[in-house]
Amino acid sequence: MNEALLRSLTPSVLTILVRRGADFAAAEDAVQDALVEAVRVWPADPPRDAKGWLVTVAWRKFLDATRSDTARRRREDLVDEQPPPGPAPAVDDTLQLYFLCAHPSLTPSSAVALTLRAVGGLTTRQIAQAYLVPETTMAQRISRAKRTVSGVRFDQPGDVATVLRVLYLVFNEGYSGDVDLAAEAIRLARQLAASIDHPEVAGLLALMLLHHARRAARTAPDGSLVPLAEQDRARWDTKSIAEGVEILQAALARDRLAEFQAQAAIAALHADALTAEETDWVQIVEWYDELVRLTGSAVVRLNRAVAVGEADGPRAGLAALTALDDSLPRHTAVAAYLHERDGDLTTAARLYAEAAHKAPNLAERDHLTRQAARLNARRGH
Amino acid sequence: MAKYLLLKHYRGAPASVNDVPMDQWTPEEISAHVQYMRDFATRLEGTGEFVDSQALAPGGTFVRYDGEGRPPVTDGPFAETKDVIAGWMVIDVDSYERAVELAGELSAAPGKGGEPIHEWLELRPFMGAHGTVTE
Numbered sequence: 367m368n369e370a371l372l373r374s375l376t377p378s379v380l381t382i383l384v385r386r387g388a389d390f391a392a393a394e395d396a397v398q399d400a401l402v403e404a405v406r407v408w409p410a411d412p413p414r415d416a417k418g419w420l421v422t423v424a425w426r427k428f429l430d431a432t433r434s435d436t437a438r439r440r441r442e443d444l445v446d447e448q449p450p451p452g453p454a455p456a457v458d459d460t461l462q463l464y465f466l467c468a469h470p471s472l473t474p475s476s477a478v479a480l481t482l483r484a485v486g487g488l489t490t491r492q493i494a495q496a497y498l499v500p501e502t503t504m505a506q507r508i509s510r511a512k513r514t515v516s517g518v519r520f521d522q523p524g525d526v527a528t529v530l531r532v533l534y535l536v537f538n539e540g541y542s543g544d545v546d547l548a549a550e551a552i553r554l555a556r557q558l559a560a561s562i563d564h565p566e567v568a569g570l571l572a573l574m575l576l577h578h579a580r581r582a583a584r585t586a587p588d589g590s591l592v593p594l595a596e597q598d599r600a601r602w603d604t605k606s607i608a609e610g611v612e613i614l615q616a617a618l619a620r621d622r623l624a625e626f627q628a629q630a631a632i633a634a635l636h637a638d639a640l641t642a643e644e645t646d647w648v649q650i651v652e653w654y655d656e657l658v659r660l661t662g663s664a665v666v667r668l669n670r671a672v673a674v675g676e677a678d679g680p681r682a683g684l685a686a687l688t689a690l691d692d693s694l695p696r697h698t699a700v701a702a703y704l705h706e707r708d709g710d711l712t713t714a715a716r717l718y719a720e721a722a723h724k725a726p727n728l729a730e731r732d733h734l735t736r737q738a739a740r741l742n743a744r745r746g747h
Numbered sequence: 748m749a750k751y752l753l754l755k756h757y758r759g760a761p762a763s764v765n766d767v768p769m770d771q772w773t774p775e776e777i778s779a780h781v782q783y784m785r786d787f788a789t790r791l792e793g794t795g796e797f798v799d800s801q802a803l804a805p806g807g808t809f810v811r812y813d814g815e816g817r818p819p820v821t822d823g824p825f826a827e828t829k830d831v832i833a834g835w836m837v838i839d840v841d842s843y844e845r846a847v848e849l850a851g852e853l854s855a856a857p858g859k860g861g862e863p864i865h866e867w868l869e870l871r872p873f874m875g876a877h878g879t880v881t882e
Contacts, residue, residue: 498798
């Protein structure tokens, strides 16, 4: 029983139901019912045409639901006049589904939930587990999202940038429960890249693959954070890195540079170095300059200051830092790191402790606290 | 998508505007107050922002290891001034601004005379999950 295959069929089955005239929310419920049925039936009796099977069962579920709903009597008449379902069309036009689920009228959390359910084929329970909220809450979040987009016409072109933002949100959420959201985001980005020819889609896919390739090395067995320079590079997934680099190069060759491609280029330069010392920091600074030009983002400027510190020395990094607002997230941590490299251990220790206090997650806080403790111990406290 | 803890204090927070102890309200006022909190939670479940809500009994106990063979339970280091947490609600919202807005609404629960209590609520962000991208 291949759950990944099952989920990969979800969006096209859903699209077919909507094309046949089912409204989005009802179609989505019917597809979920069909998926549950498939999990039950397939292990003993696998279908020859998985997609056709799902379409037939989902359509039957949709008809059942529509029939049992007396308030929808009039639509039932319409539905009964429809010809019986034929074989599923081979064309895969799930792209609209991505656009719909990332519609700008949805809040980010709603768009994420709807995408995971309608495009990803995850159950409400799986999504609720991944985001650590009760299943009833997630069910409501999803049904509200469905209501919000129910009036949106399905054939309107959508905004790729919004879809990419939603997928990147999923990717960055980390993982808990029985679904690996990073892997799920990569799967969806792959699917999206297969149905749309767009350099930024490729850029995001490459970025995710390159980050994901380093995941095993990023945390120690006890769950603590391992900084990039200290990671065991033998544990990086070279296959994913090679794939990410290849996808990125093809995208860059098209000369339509945008944010995700530039970020992927930086990740590729990190992944390319056999040792931390071999990292091409000069080129990384150049890519950060591109990113600053593209986004103007303060967070990007902060990351650029780190790269400058490596390329031109900690003093240059600190100089780049002074131009930035020190209330930026991680500003203090960067300052601590650059002061340490500059040899000012007293200031560095104080700033690490301060940064730990402001850290946004536990792993980072513990890491920064250890840095402060390490320097304090060395200074003989 | 960030979780926040809304903390209600029995003691330790500044006095609310409509500061009348609950035992001096009418039963109807108490019912209205309880119903407001319930409706609030139900509404947040509907918007997909509700995570958890619990009330706590007021009697807290401080516990500390006090050495081999000694009883570990104490009444607390600061019996006179210690905060008492009455209960909490956890919400999962898209922004800090939304969290503040909801905390404000919860603070407007009706009290004596049916007027909002204007009680002080403590709003604390959860530590984020360890995201995928950290370097």
